[in-house]
Amino acid sequence: MRPIPSQRCVLLAGLLLPLGLLSAASPSLAWLLPAGIAGLVLLGVLDVSLSAQALDKLRVEVEPVTRLARGNPGKLSLHLRSDGQPLPAVTLGLPLPVEFIQDVETQSVALVGEGATHWIVEWEVTARSRGVYVCPAIYAEVPSRMGLFQVRRCYPSTAELRVYPNLRRERSQLANLFLNRGNIGVHAQRMVGQGREYEQLRDYSAGDSMLDIHWKASAKRGELVTKTYQVERTQEIYLVIDHSRLSGRRSARDVNSVDDAYAETVLERYVTAASVLGMAADREGDHFGLVAFGQQVSRFVRASSGKQHGQTIQDALFDLKTERGPFDLDELFTFIRMRLRRRALIIFMTDLSDSAAAEEFKQHIGLLASQHYVLVNSIRREGVHPMYATQQDVGGSSLSDQIAGHLRWDGLRQLQVALRAAGVEFSVLDDEKLSLELVNQYLAVKQRQVL
Structure with missing residues (x-):
């Protein structure tokens, strides 16, 4: 309990000034x-002693885990419980970290209700950065019996504030992923290819390929037997996210933001795209997994499906931060080859605009492409266009900026040709349509039965 002098106490103390003047003017009144x-x-002292236990029977608790979306207004629930006679009113203070925006720092709550012992206070906050934060201590304050002090008490908290990616802008582009409507509106989709696993054996027919003959079964039966393949419905999809130093650059659509600490970065776009792709894979019945790497592999979630697995993916993503150093591809590709034995679709999200990083990536990716189907994606940086691009792409940039953008674009085009020769598809995607393009790539691979 900590007493804070109120305005009434300050006013009474101010009345001592005239008494001091009277004592100085008249020695006979010096005793005043x-x-x-x-x-x-x-x-x-009497007021403090009478009010010392004013908050002893009041308990203030926060929800153990509060989940918020970055940039979206949310609510933090405070639970007030009174074991005895409830106080008429209490003032609450919640000093949140600078990563949160709150309209008010204090709230006055009237504890009313006949026989009520439990009240819930909603605290509106907006998170500016992803991550996990510990909720700070809550302060409660009530006036003393005589009103000379404000009796204040601190209530420690161990609750967590978890801030997840903001998917609001992706909802308009991929609204069908967020609609839970069962099988209504589902269309038949043609699957191209015969798959890689056979479902059953049948007798050989004229025209069957020699590659489809099951030689062991044919030797046992004494006649040719052909394998009948099944269309593979469940596939493994892995998204590999680069959170090294280049992922800390601002995204193209937030390049003019004046808030350096909380501007949207390339990594933020990667995390958002990962959340959307995970929902798309779950909707299609595939298994989705995650790998995050920087100077070392920092996150690994084995491919699976279901609601619980989706929450596991979100928990692995929400506190992913940019590292200061470059990425280490030797450790990454060794890790993937050791952990992923089954052929899978591996989608990389990385920045290969740096020539040294692109050359290192080109040297290592061949080992991985021989076992898995690999897609590599980068976000198009502002001004990276060919000289003969449309006026809308060029904008009002100068001739020197256009030449520099053309040279960077040509370097990425040459990298695309080199990676394609190694069996890897490389694409430079627009920032605004990143999630949409990523889902389209995945659906195209699934329809072609490439895996």
Whole structure:
């Protein structure tokens, strides 16, 4: 319990000033000032002693886990419980970290209700950065019996504030992923290819390929037997996210933001795209997994499906931060080859605009492409266009900026040709349509039965 002097106490203390002037003007009235000070001190001590236990029966708790979306207004629930006679009103204070925006820092709550012992206070906050944060201590304050002090008490908290990616803008582009409507509106989709696993054996027919003959079964039966393949419905999809130093650049659509600490970065776009792709894979019945790497592999979630697995993916993503150093591809590709034995679709989200990073990536990716089907994606940086691009792409940039953008674009085009020769598809995607293009790539691979 900590008493804070109120305005009434300050006003009474100010009344001692005239007593001091009277004592100085008239020696016979010199006793007035000490008497006034003693009376005020005794009154204050009495008030504090009577109000010392005012907040002893009040408990303030926060929800153990509060989940928020970055940039979206949310609510933090505070639970107030009273074991005895409830207080008429209480003022609450919640000093949140700078990563949160709150309209008010204090709230006055009236604890009303006949026989009520539990009240819920909603605290509106907006998170500016992803991550996990510990909720700070809550402060409760009530006036003392005589109103000379504000009795304040601190209530420690161990609750967590978890801030997840903001998918609001992706909802308009991929609204069908967010609609739970069962099988209504589902269309038949043609699957191209015969798959890689056979379902059953049948007798050989004229025209069957020699590659489809099951030689062991044919030797046992004494006649040719052909394998009948099944269309593979469940496939493994892995998204590999680069959170090294280049992922800390601002995204193209937030390049003009003046808030450096909380501007949207390339990594933020990667995380958002990962959340959307995970929902798309779950909707299609595939298994989705995640790998995050920087100077070392920092996250690995084996491919699976279901609601619980989706929450596991979100928990692995929400506190992913940009590292200061470059990525280490030796450790990454060794890790993937050791952990992923089954052929899978591996989608990389990385920045290959740096020539040294692109050359290193080109040297290592061949080992992985021989076992898995690999797609590599980068976000198009502002101004990276060919010289003969449309006026809308060029904008109002100068000739030197256009030449520099053309050279960067040509370097990425040459990298695309080199990676395609190694069996890897490389694409440079627009920032605004990143999630949409990523889902389209995945659906195209699934329809072609490439895996």
